[in-house]
Amino acid sequence: MTKYISSTINHFILSIGLLIMVVPIWIIFASSTHSSLFINTNGLQFFLGDNFIDNYSRVLFKQSGFFNEITALKMFLNSFVMATGIATLSVITSLMAAYGLVYFKVKYATFIFWLIFITLLVPLELRIMPSYIVMSKLNLVNTFAGLILPISASAIATFFFRQFYKSIPDELLEAAKLDGTNSWSFFIDFLIPLSKTMIAAVFIFMFVFGYNQYLWPLIMTTSEQYWTVVMGLKTMYGSISDRFAFVIMSMIPPVIIIIFLQKLFIQGIFQNK
């Protein structure tokens, strides 16, 4: 009986939390299915309207931007390329950095690690001028490489992998050595499969981080061809229902990534517990 009561209370609290999270999104979604005129006169809507297909297809395919050079679809593509690039490169660089720091006899490895860790205190926004100058000298303004490279190494991901590698017993390496593995095959055959879940977690974090970038792409791109979704959110779309439709669509890519990697993601976060 007490079990039943406590479970009811738990579910009640969880339901309230869920409502707080979901209701605003629902209101945006419901409002996005009405015409702008209707919302301007009647305020935000809780129930669905009948302009869903009209609004969404218009937003997706309409030429927009200051010079009408880009569609929302292209922005999604840009954001996707940028976020995937950042996530993939971050995973690769931090996996390898951690491997070097933990498994090789690097002099001052701890010191180097802390140096990497300190870069957490220097976010992109702080080094935006030098980063821009470097990228422009490399002729990477208005390219995906320019968008991706300066954010493609992550101290926090290196930290996660390093801690994980340290928790792997030395005997595993020793057994593998006797079985004839070399540094490269140990990395490929052991460390990567063992850190699979952690890779998924880091990938998601970095994907969302890359997807949410605003200032850097704003500075790095002068051509509308490279606009990202987040830039679009800020600058585009006069009519209110179009904006709402765009907001709803902008949430979809990260959600898809999380749905696909959810299981691995959760295992990855709790790996060391």
Next chain:
Amino acid sequence: MSFLELQNITKIYPNGTKAVNETSLNIDNGEFVVFVGPSGCGKSTLLRMIAGLEDITNGEISLDGNVINNIDPSERDVAMVFQNYALYPHMSVFNNMAYGLKNRGISKEEINNKVNDVAKLLEIDQLLTRKPSMLSGGQRQRVAMGRAIVRNPKIFLFDEPLSNLDAKLRNQMRLEIKRLQRQMGVTSIFVTHDQTEAMTLGDRIVVINNGVVEQVGTPKEIYSKPNTKFVAEFIGSPQMNLFNCKIENGIAHIADMRINLNNSANIDDASLGIRPDDILISDNGQHTCVANLVEYLGSDMIIYSKIGDQEFSCKLSSKINLNAGDTFKFDISNTLVHLFDNTNGSRV
């Protein structure tokens, strides 16, 4: 020339600890040698140096005629079974066993045959598709052995592989290791701190203490004629009794007890050792003592008593009726005692 030769092997860790000191040892092909000693005595370090997992500070190791000091562990052709098995957690049992073979570029078909044969031998052929996390301790142990056996190495190295198993399983695996080693005839080195394991497994035992080899010999030699006081105490259960005593003209003085050793030794500070089961209890024994404590072990019992202020134990059949507080009479035969000089711990 022996199959495996260690010459003046010394290991000093960077922090200055001397783990192994000037150790020399020859091991013949097919022999089963056990390194035994208390924890921290350097036995594992020695094994790991043979495997190539530790650098050698000084000395030379040669295997099958070749010096292997600077040869990579993967090329030494040795296989090792670790204390916590060190199975690859993300690979199935099959892949755990096949991994070393794959790295040697052996064909898939041959790997299949070899792994299946060894799996049958170890009775783990039903488990080949499972991951290590789904296995019991005993099964993991078998997989770890299988991984070593399948490579058909020159030497097996066992680093306390039985210490994580429960008592029953440990005895069973001990027998199995012995049987497999006999069957395959591969030279094996087994490290343990458990003297029972050492006695039962080894063709020869190497007793190590503080990085120094105290004695090398067959289990029988080591038990019946320990070279040093340390070996005397370490091998045998219950422990050998050692009485501090003074020896004058071949007569040992232990408190007010006198034992005629039938020689002409004169040692001021000596230890007289006698195994608990070598103390002969009889109604017309020369010496008398009070049993302070009696431990009943089923077929045997152990009696704890004192001569002067020195404790000792004797082991006897539990058919004898003796309770704590009773007095008993016993003899110590001078043919069964071991005499050590306390100044250097060596046998006299």
